[in-house]
Amino acid sequence: MTRWLAGIVSFLLLITGAVLALSGRAQEPAFPTAPPPRMATVSAGLSPIPNAPEADAKSKEQKRFARADKNEDGRISLAELVEPRRTAFAKLDLDHDGKLSFEEWAVRTIGKFAEADADRSKTLSPAEYATTAPKPRPKKPACACG
Numbered sequence: 569m570t571r572w573l574a575g576i577v578s579f580l581l582l583i584t585g586a587v588l589a590l591s592g593r594a595q596e597p598a599f600p601t602a603p604p605p606r607m608a609t610v611s612a613g614l615s616p617i618p619n620a621p622e623a624d625a626k627s628k629e630q631k632r633f634a635r636a637d638k639n640e641d642g643r644i645s646l647a648e649l650v651e652p653r654r655t656a657f658a659k660l661d662l663d664h665d666g667k668l669s670f671e672e673w674a675v676r677t678i679g680k681f682a683e684a685d686a687d688r689s690k691t692l693s694p695a696e697y698a699t700t701a702p703k704p705r706p707k708k709p710a711c712a713c714g
Contacts, residue, residue, distance in 0.1 A: 626634070634640075638648045658664075662672050671678065684696045692700075 624631075633644070636644050636648060638651070657668065660672055660675070661668055662675065680700055681692070684692055684700045686696055687693075
């Protein structure tokens with residue numbers, strides 16, 4: 569019998585709580601009015617700000633085209649496109665014959681191999697090969713705070 573009584577009481581409490589929760593109305597919080605802006609009093613002695621410069625309307629692709637178009641004629645010739653690569657080619661072309669041999673192209677790798685081959689066996693052991701690993705670059709900080 570006590571179970572029935574406890575069940576009825578708990579059911580009535582549940583119904584009462586639901587009615588109160590659903591019928592409750594929140595009141596709008598009363599906010600005080602905002603004070604007047606301080607800039608109005610400070611800006612009285614300042615000169616007006618000049619017009620800001622307008623942003624460049626060129627798209628990324630138009631800017632890239634303009635960098636490649638050296639003589640600004642609206643067209644890119646093969647010479648204009650190849651010119652920036654001439655200095656990189658000249659650094660690789662060691663005998664300056666205008667031709668790039670495999671050895672000239674791979675000179676850095678060949679030099680690194682020769683440095684790593686400590687016993688001059690023309691092969692690299694695992695320990696010698698480990699010396700050719702590139703040095704890790706220092707990690708940039710995640711923020712610009714230092």
